[in-house]
Amino acid sequence: KAGVTQTPRYLIKTRGQQVTLSCSPISGHRSVSWYQQTPGQGLQFLFEYFSETQRNKGNFPGRFSGRQFSNSRSEMNVSTLELGDSALYLCASSPITGEQETQYFGPGTRLLVL
Amino acid sequence: AQSVTQLDSHVSVSEGTPVLLRCNYSSSYSPSLFWYVQHPNKGLQLLLKYTSAATLVKGINGFEAEFKKSETSFHLTKPSAHMSDAAEYFCVVSEASSASKIIFGSGTRLSIRP
Numbered sequence: 001k002a003g004v005t006q007t008p009r010y011l012i013k014t015r016g017q018q019v020t021l022s023c024s025p026i027s028g029h030r031s032v033s034w035y036q037q038t039p040g041q042g043l044q045f046l047f048e049y050f051s052e053t054q055r056n057k058g059n060f061p062g063r064f065s066g067r068q069f070s071n072s073r074s075e076m077n078v079s080t081l082e083l084g085d086s087a088l089y090l091c092a093s094s095p096i097t098g099e100q101e102t103q104y105f106g107p108g109t110r111l112l113v114l
Numbered sequence: 115a116q117s118v119t120q121l122d123s124h125v126s127v128s129e130g131t132p133v134l135l136r137c138n139y140s141s142s143y144s145p146s147l148f149w150y151v152q153h154p155n156k157g158l159q160l161l162l163k164y165t166s167a168a169t170l171v172k173g174i175n176g177f178e179a180e181f182k183k184s185e186t187s188f189h190l191t192k193p194s195a196h197m198s199d200a201a202e203y204f205c206v207v208s209e210a211s212s213a214s215k216i217i218f219g220s221g222t223r224l225s226i227r228p
Contacts, residue, residue, distance in 0.1 A: 004157070033216070043204065043218035090157060100146045100165040100208070103216075105157035 001026055004106035006091050012112045018079040021109045025072050025093030032074040033103060034066060037088040049074055050097040086113045116141045118207045120219035128227045133192040135222045137205030140186060147188045148206040149179055158204065164188065200226045
């Protein structure tokens with residue numbers, strides 16, 4: 001099976017712009033989670049989608065949003081970008097939702113905000 | 115509330131010697147615990163997970179971890195380090211009752227000396 005894919009892999013934006021990142025989960029996986037990884041804050045959970053519904057949300061401002069489509073593909077949007085949004089954004093999928101589920105991670109999208 | 119602490123930000127060992135990466139956790143309920151590895155410019159890969167079955171968990175690449183409830187620890191070990199083990203390692207706690215669902219430790223960078 002193909003792994004989790006994320007597009008684009010690299011992105012440069014300027015402050016105030018918005019950005020949309022895409023994640024295609026492993027075939028058959030219905031849960032998609034998003035994480036932000038920065039040198040200062042480490043890995044932080046953004047949100048999880050399961051069957052097109054947001055199940056959990058981390059402690060991020062409303063500028064960060066997401067959605068999931070009927071084919072389980074997910075998009076994450078960040079509006080009004082700030083310099084501090086520069087990070088590696090990781091997407092992970094699992095077959096179902098639940099705290100015991102193994103998550104399979106994609107390679108990430110590296111976002112640089114200038 | 116759940117939390118996870120990786121006690122060492124950097125560990126350096128010689129090739130062929132044992133590896134010990136320390137992780138302590140805090141959880142109000144019976145958590146699931148994971149170790150993930152991240153090689154440079156790559157996504158995260160699951161090494162092993164504990165989900166209330168056997169307390170000694172064996173993972174990939176010769177790694178194993180022991181769940182010790184009395185010490186609230188989940189340390190990762192490997193008998194003999196290999197150069198390819200050089201990477202960042204993350205201890206993760208996941209709890210069903212938590213809205214944030216999954217908490218990552220700050221990571222331990224493992225270096226292997228020839």
